[in-house]
Amino acid sequence: MGETIRLPPQPDACELCGRAAPLTRHHLIPKALHGKAYVRKRYPRHERITATLWVCRPCHNQIHKVFSERALALDYNSREALLGDPRMRDFISWLAGKPAGFVPKG
Numbered sequence: 001m002g003e004t005i006r007l008p009p010q011p012d013a014c015e016l017c018g019r020a021a022p023l024t025r026h027h028l029i030p031k032a033l034h035g036k037a038y039v040r041k042r043y044p045r046h047e048r049i050t051a052t053l054w055v056c057r058p059c060h061n062q063i064h065k066v067f068s069e070r071a072l073a074l075d076y077n078s079r080e081a082l083l084g085d086p087r088m089r090d091f092i093s094w095l096a097g098k099p100a101g102f103v104p105k106g
Helices: 037-042 045-050 057-066 069-074 079-084 086-096
Strands: 023-027 052-056
Touching (some): 037 069
Antiparallel strands (some): 023 052
16 A cells, blocks of 8 residues: 555644634645646655645635646745745735635635
8 A cells, every 4th residue: 555645734824824714725736737747757746745735715816816837836836935926925914914704805
């Protein structure tokens, strides 16, 4: 049998904005690309599966609004890289002060 792969546990708050809101798991290497040769060569199976962040729905939506799946897999596959983009930083700074149940329109 194959190895048992454990996903990181769910924290109490969004790993981007820090709000204690309901969380979703964001795969830093998009699942839809796990079978692509350029992804398989770059990341071992364990990393493809476990490289995740727990984020609130507004942060998750913003990630997928700003970046293509290919850009996520190749360039924005860490918390630091996501936070390094000014579009994400500005959004997160704005969102961080909102209450936990706040969901932006649009």
